Each structure stands twice: as structure tokens, then as C-alpha cells.
Amino acid sequence: MTVDTAPRLERLTRSLPSMLADLETLVRCESPTGDPSATSRCADAVAELGIRLLRSHPQRLEHGGAAQLRWRFGRGDRVLLLGHLDTVWPLGGSDALDGATVLITTDEEVGSSAARTLIQDEARRNQAVLVLEASADGGAHAEGEHVLASSMPERAALLAELVADLAGARP
Template sequence: MTTLPALPVEGVTDTAIVETIRRLVECESPSSDLAAVARSADVVAAVGAELLGIEPERIVVGGVTHLRWRFGPATRVLLVAHHDTVWPLGTAERLPFSVSDGILRGPGCFDMKAGLAMALHALAALADRDGMTLLVTGDEELGSPNSRALIEETARGAAAALVLEASADGGAWKSARKGVGLYDVEVTGRAAHAGLEPERGVNATVELARFVLAVAALGDPDAGTTVTPTRAESGTTTNTVPAGARLWIDVRARTAAELERVDRALRALVPAHPDAAFRVRGGINRPPMEAGMSSALVALAGRTAHRLGLPPVADVAVGGASDGNFTAGIGVPTLDGLGAVGGGAHAEHEHVVVAELAPRTRLLTELMHAISRTDEPWHA
């Protein structure tokens, strides 16, 4: 293992990072509001240009504004972040940015504007940024429908991807993530009067009920696979045999093989009534980020933290997905959860521990430097 000297990152301070987070949080960016996301991109671009000395590429796909800073002709280390949030416009007035007793609050601070600020400051601390790329997407909270191809194209050929999503409990890194399947199932029956001639109808609600039970049985707790019917609707009036119903399904699995098994099984289900029909839309949304894609990076991060005098950090596998699923899915070694320590993602108690910002940003800078200066394989 190559030993590299510590970098001069004394300029990375909590105060500077907090000010950047404030600027990012105070520009609201709900994923579904394209104009708000564009305004947020303007703020991110301005902050990044001040810190990094160059403007980013602005990439608009499907109306969504993404940003990319590239240093050098080829990407060796890719930093992945997003600037969209789940919070609607007006939330910042009701839950304004604040710092009190070492806790920073504000909509989107933990997920993941603090992580984005850390990425910008970590890059700024590097005198030599050759081989570094920062990609900031604007639709991650929607499942990255417009940015997936951009993420994969940017990541292809990189030695490693470092994802600035918020940490797990206690600051743990995220070394594995389940893959995701998202489905929308339409059930078609036939309407009839529920009192006069119900026998002439084909009850879509009954078929939906059978479908829900069959779907729920596809999970495999031993394999860590969950198949969850989440939302359902059916019928029109209380005295009509329902002609239509609809079901949404969330699938999570640790391996691609399990995602594919569930996908095949879902599409093979047939109605009990010969005149009913199922139509399955959707499919595998994100591949799994399997532990083998992060193990060497976890070890490197652990050694780096020790050298910096930081306490040991755990790593965990989580059920939630991120853009790290896409980078790992194309074979790029990926370590996730390198962002803020705190909690309350997507909840009103969302918060960030200020004292952890600078140490984790210094660690990120050291990781980038180490990866970019060695030719070792960063995956098992």
C-alpha cells in the first residue's frame, strides 16, 4: 500500500462549510419544480465557481438542470452529489436555516446540501485537481430519471466514485445499498350494477386483492428481498362493480439476480377471472450497490481516518438507494454515505452535526488524493 503525506487542508473549517450550506439551503429546490431546480443550480454554480475558480458545465436533460466540474482530460475520482430536495417551496420560511448548540437545521440540509458543500470544499482544498470530477444532479429524489445516463457516462472509466449522501446512524459509511424495482400495475375488470346484476361484472378490486397477496409472497427475508405493495386505488362509486384498479409496488433486493427474479414473477402473474387483465408498468429502477464494490475503499477510508487521528467509522448496508447504485452498477468501485452526520432525512427534524463537517471534509480530501495517486484496484 502506497503511503501518502497528509495534505495541507487547514483551510477546511466548519465556519466556511456552514456558510456554504446556508446559501444552498436558502435556495429551495423541490425536485418536481424545474424552475426552482434551475435557480438552485445557479446558486450551486456561483458557490462552486467562487471555491474552485471555474464555472461548471450546465447540462439540462428533460428540463432538469445538472452541473459538472471536470479537472483534466480523464476522470479518475468522481464525486457524486445532488441539489434537489423533497421539500416544497415555502418550507424554508416555516423551517428556516439555523445553527444552535452545534446543530444545523433547514430543509434539505442533511439530504444532501451539506454533503454537496463538503464536496465543494474538499475539492477546493486540493492544489492539484487533475483527474477530479464533481457531478451535481437535480433529480435524485425522483429516482434520477433524467440523469441516470449522465451519471453512468461520467463515471465510466473512473477508478472510484465517492457519493456525498448523508451518513448512516452514527456517521457510518454506506458500503452496500439494495437495488430497487418500482412498479405500477393496472387491473382491468368490467363494470356492472352492484345491486341489480353484479354477476355481469368482473370485479377489479377482488382481482387486485388476489394480486396484492401474490405480490407480497414474492419477498424473501432470508435473501433480504422485500416486495411491498404501497399504494392502491379501485372503483368509482359504492354501488358499482369496479371496472378498474391500480397498485404501486416497491421492490428492494441485495443482488441483481433477486431483482430479476421478482421482475419475472410479477410479470408472470395472471388474473383468476378469464375476463380480467393485468398490465404491469415499470421495472428495475436502480441496480444494487453490492459490498464487493466498496470493500477496498472502506479499508482505505479507515486507514486514512486513523492517520488523521479521527475515530474509527463503521460501514453498513442500507435498504435505501442513491446515485451510487448507478456507478457501482456499471462496475465502478463506489463508497457512499461520505456526507453529513446528523439525521431526520425527509422529516421536519432534519439536522446536521456541525462539529463533524470539517473532519469529514478533510477525510474526503485525503481519500480523493490517495485514490488519484495510486493505481491500485479499489474494489474486491
């Protein structure tokens, strides 16, 4: 059976500007864990998006002095989708993305032969590189002075360090 994906792709393409606007809303809504007013503002933003996109109002719950949101759909309790709306950086920390480059390639699964020189050129331009998918061996890959962490714990630790450095949270 062949599935015609063209209509779905067309719908997603038409929706791209609004999806990017929604993403920008969420990215700009800083919500450090320890700042109840900031997390409350972020909960408001997430609730507004949820109401529009899911056509359902969330329950707003206060637990531990912080705003929580819960949507329930249908009958019964079959699946819990768990997410969070607090950020790892302090207020003003999203400004730390100034100077960041995001590179998305299309041939990583086959060794990045087409994008290799582009990746290497971009890596040389930047002070640090964070690769979001592990190498085939599961180990770190060194490229000049850049070490690319490839295991999930290595990536999480490196990302936390980079965010802290960029946000000025560490000396």
C-alpha cells in the same frame, strides 16, 4: 513519519465563517424536484459556489427539462463524483426546521459516557430524535418514548417521515 496538522487546522478554522455562509446559501436554496425554476435557481447558486471554490466554470446541461451541472478536471475519465441539488421538501419546507435541535457529541465511538446525560436531556425535550449513526448492534435503541432508528433504511424512512411531517406535507 509525523504529519503537522496545525497549519491545516488553522486554515480550516479561518475558513469556517465562509464555509458556514456557503452552507447557509445551499440550505436556504429550496429546490423541489418537480419545480424546474427552483432547481434552476439552485443550480445557479451551486455554479457560483463552484466557480469561486473550484476556480472552474461548470457546463450547464439541460436534461429532462431540468438544469444539471458538470465539471470536468484534468485529462481522462477516472472518477465520477455524483451529487444532487434537488430537495425532498416543497417550497417553504425549510421553515420546518424551526424548532429543530442539532447536537454533536465527541464520544459516540466509545459509548457516549461523557455526553449520555446531555443526550438524554435533549431527547426528552424533543418530540422525535434522529441518530445519524447506527448503534453497535445495528438495531433500534429505545429511550423512553423515543425510538432511534439505526439501520440506514430505517434512518432514511424516518427522516423522510419527519421532513414530511415538519413541512406539513402529510396530514
